[in-house]
Amino acid sequence: MPKLTINGKEIEVPAGTNLIEAARRVGVEIPHYCYHPGLSIAGQCRLCMVDIEKAPRPTIACNTQAVDGMVVWTETDRVKETRRSVMEFHLINHPLDCPVCDQAGECWLQIYYMKHGLYDPRMTDEKVHKPKAVPLGPHVMLDAERCILCSRCVRFCDEITRTGELGIFNRGDHSQIGLFPGTELANKYSANVVDICPVGALTDRDFRFQVRVWYLDSTKSICPGCARGCNIEVHTNRRRPHHAEGRRVARLKPRPNPDVNGWWICDAGRYGYGAVDDKSRLLAPSRREGGAVTDATWDEAIAAVAGVLARVAPDEVGVVASPQMANEDLFALRRVLERRGIRRVGFRVPPRAPGDEDDFLIRADKHPNSLGASLLGLDGDVAAILAAARAGQVKCLWVFGHDLLASGWPETDVDRALQATELVVFTGPNANATSERAQWVLPAAAWVERDGTYTNCAGRVQRFRQAADPLGRALPEWDILGRVLVALGAPAAPPRAERWFGELATAVPAFAGLSYRSIGDVGQPTATGAA
Amino acid sequence: MRVLQRFYLIEVMSGVALTAAHFFRNMSGHVRHSLGQKGARGAVTIQYPEERRPYSPRLRSLHRLVQREDGSPRCVACMMCETVCPAHCIYIVATEHPNPEIEKMPARFDIDVGKCVFCGYCVEACPEDAIRMDTGILEFASYSRRGMVYTKEALLALQPAGPDGRPQSTIPIPADREP
Numbered sequence: 001m002p003k004l005t006i007n008g009k010e011i012e013v014p015a016g017t018n019l020i021e022a023a024r025r026v027g028v029e030i031p032h033y034c035y036h037p038g039l040s041i042a043g044q045c046r047l048c049m050v051d052i053e054k055a056p057r058p059t060i061a062c063n064t065q066a067v068d069g070m071v072v073w074t075e076t077d078r079v080k081e082t083r084r085s086v087m088e089f090h091l092i093n094h095p096l097d098c099p100v101c102d103q104a105g106e107c108w109l110q111i112y113y114m115k116h117g118l119y120d121p122r123m124t125d126e127k128v129h130k131p132k133a134v135p136l137g138p139h140v141m142l143d144a145e146r147c148i149l150c151s152r153c154v155r156f157c158d159e160i161t162r163t164g165e166l167g168i169f170n171r172g173d174h175s176q177i178g179l180f181p182g183t184e185l186a187n188k189y190s191a192n193v194v195d196i197c198p199v200g201a202l203t204d205r206d207f208r209f210q211v212r213v214w215y216l217d218s219t220k221s222i223c224p225g226c227a228r229g230c231n232i233e234v235h236t237n238r239r240r241p242h243h244a245e246g247r248r249v250a251r252l253k254p255r256p257n258p259d260v261n262g263w264w265i266c267d268a269g270r271y272g273y274g275a276v277d278d279k280s281r282l283l284a285p286s287r288r289e290g291g292a293v294t295d296a297t298w299d300e301a302i303a304a305v306a307g308v309l310a311r312v313a314p315d316e317v318g319v320v321a322s323p324q325m326a327n328e329d330l331f332a333l334r335r336v337l338e339r340r341g342i343r344r345v346g347f348r349v350p351p352r353a354p355g356d357e358d359d360f361l362i363r364a365d366k367h368p369n370s371l372g373a374s375l376l377g378l379d380g381d382v383a384a385i386l387a388a389a390r391a392g393q394v395k396c397l398w399v400f401g402h403d404l405l406a407s408g409w410p411e412t413d414v415d416r417a418l419q420a421t422e423l424v425v426f427t428g429p430n431a432n433a434t435s436e437r438a439q440w441v442l443p444a445a446a447w448v449e450r451d452g453t454y455t456n457c458a459g460r461v462q463r464f465r466q467a468a469d470p471l472g473r474a475l476p477e478w479d480i481l482g483r484v485l486v487a488l489g490a491p492a493a494p495p496r497a498e499r500w501f502g503e504l505a506t507a508v509p510a511f512a513g514l515s516y517r518s519i520g521d522v523g524q525p526t527a528t529g530a531a
Numbered sequence: 532m533r534v535l536q537r538f539y540l541i542e543v544m545s546g547v548a549l550t551a552a553h554f555f556r557n558m559s560g561h562v563r564h565s566l567g568q569k570g571a572r573g574a575v576t577i578q579y580p581e582e583r584r585p586y587s588p589r590l591r592s593l594h595r596l597v598q599r600e601d602g603s604p605r606c607v608a609c610m611m612c613e614t615v616c617p618a619h620c621i622y623i624v625a626t627e628h629p630n631p632e633i634e635k636m637p638a639r640f641d642i643d644v645g646k647c648v649f650c651g652y653c654v655e656a657c658p659e660d661a662i663r664m665d666t667g668i669l670e671f672a673s674y675s676r677r678g679m680v681y682t683k684e685a686l687l688a689l690q691p692a693g694p695d696g697r698p699q700s701t702i703p704i705p706a707d708r709e710p
Contacts (some may be wrong), residue, residue, distance in 0.1 A: 099609030
């Protein structure tokens with residue numbers, strides 16, 4: 001392992017580490033545009049110049065590997081002057097339209113100009129004009145004038161998606177990013193180019209003009225779109241509710257995790273949060289009697305549901321859990337089932353159309369916690385429960401989240417099962433055809449409105465955190481089930497998701513030794529690993 | 532408190548004497564002035580609202596939105612004023628401008644004058660010189676809080692004050708008030 005000195009600090013790094021990464025380890029930030037740890041090295045932007053002793057001139061740090069005995073200085077006068085000149089070059093034809101640019105506030109041109117530029121512009125000629133507001137595909141908007149030609153987006157399409165839609169066309173100061181003729185930037189990961197674009201050249205059409213980025217709060221979370229469990233940040237707008245028509249979740253951004261998703265997420269996951277602020281959200285517990293729906297208090301709803309569970313024989317209760325529920329919810333459900341000795345439980349409901357899958361991130365299983373649900377022993381036969389319901393053997397059916405009427409099973413079969421059941425209880429964040437048939441609807445908080453953990457397809461337990469308050473009177477499922485548990489005579493239920501997880505880790509061997517602290521930001525594998 | 536001040540009536544009488552002295556001094560000044568004695572002057576009263584003192588050209592009065600040549604707002608909805616506003620009284624919603632050279636414009640631009648503290652930070656922050664506080668309008672009142680909200684259309688219709696500092700445009704009548 002080469003040992004080198006950066007700004008007087010000695011550090012040992014693995015062979016092949018470049019100087020930007022080595023400097024990052026000693027807490028020295030070398031400014032750069034074109035270098036991205038997930039992509040190949042281009043050496044386009046020339047901003048990451050550093051002084052290396054015995055080298056005649058400043059050298060780019062991104063394409064220089066650490067060598068034993070190397071002495072690097074990143075803040076000499078010569079390096080500072082070089083950076084300032086490179087910044088001046090980058091901004092020569094920049095339109096400086098920050099007021100209308102969505103990147104303003106998180107733009108590396110703004111950040112580096114304030115940190116390393118601060119020169120008096122000498123550009124007196126007319127700037128080169130290029131196309132503005134050009135849609136490249138369904139999600140990405142190009143402003144060629146703002147581009148600094150770092151080629152990150154081109155390399156992303158060449159190396160990560162291998163679709164190669166983008167290229168740099170023309171020469172000199174007429175160079176610009178563009179699509180190859182007849183193509184469209186419509187691959188399944190296209191919006192990642194917006195994240196890696198260091199300037200405002202590529203912006204998100206979905207997020208365009210919705211909220212200014214400095215109004216957003218960021219919360220670490222996990223994408224619930226499929227079994228991969230990509231690490232994400234949820235950006236919420238709490239300060240300006242009149243923006244984006246009052247939607248609280250403004251956008252999702254990938255959060256780097258080399259063990260799960262690298263730096264990327266798919267477009268389906270990125271734009272899959274619409275249900276959170278949707279009209280279909282269930283806001284209050286409600287009771288349906290003879291076609292009339294009336295709102296109820298939580299105490300009434302819990303007492304009614306627990307009363308039925310206590311009255312009906314355990315064999316006459318069917319529970320359809322959901323792999324959209326967190327580990328904590330599923331464990332609380334297991335406690336309720338154990339208390340009453342209910343054995344008819346399952347969570348796998350076949351989708352009407354098979355899920356989309358590829359060999360990178362997207363998984364066919366569109367639920368974030370299928371593995372968690374089976375590790376908790378809830379993997380029963382839902383089809384058999386519905387068959388028993390049709391035969392009149394189920395008096396109470398508790399459905400979590402699923403729309404059974406829109407599943408892969410014939411609608412008439414499900415319809416007959418629901419009809420033959422005396423009491424249908426529905427718990428979930430959004431209304432659907434099944435919740436319309438339920439006698440009791442218990443509204444659940446959406447995943448951004450609560451804490452919890454998912455177990456992804458590789459057996460990695462990952463935490464998501466509360467980014468917003470629950471809408472209306474919705475509660476997290478663990479809270480609903482904990483209240484039912486107390487109503488069924490249990491002494492007490494844990495008051496927080498973290499405490500539920502503590503009980504889960506003690507009770508289930510696969511989760512032994514795990515805690516919210518040990519899971520941290522990047523997750524931790526379960527004891528049994530992949531299933 | 533001195534002993535004399537403790538006697539209520541003595542203090543009241545001295546107050547009446549002071550007021551009466553001013554009254555007669557002013558009256559004699561005005562009478563002598565109107566009789567042709569130019570050096571004599573009484574206290575000056577301005578007959579507001581028919582008469583007004585000239586305003587300072589730097590006065591911060593009711594906001595207006597500056598128009599482009601085609602009448603559309605010069606504002607590009609960058610949210611600088613909304614961000615800097617200490618009273619949080621500006622509400623902007625952005626939308627696409629048909630011209631990609633301009634790109635962005637406000638679909639909604641409301642100022643809640645009832646909350647505004649007239650600090651002028653919005654004018655300072657604006658990169659497009661799209662908002663100014665030079666209408667010379669200081670009289671705005673309403674029977675409801677909703678009536679204190681001035682919309683984009685109302686703010687665009689306002690004109691700058693004339694060279695004498697007088698408002699050029701009529702004082703806008705909020706929606707809830709009968710003219």
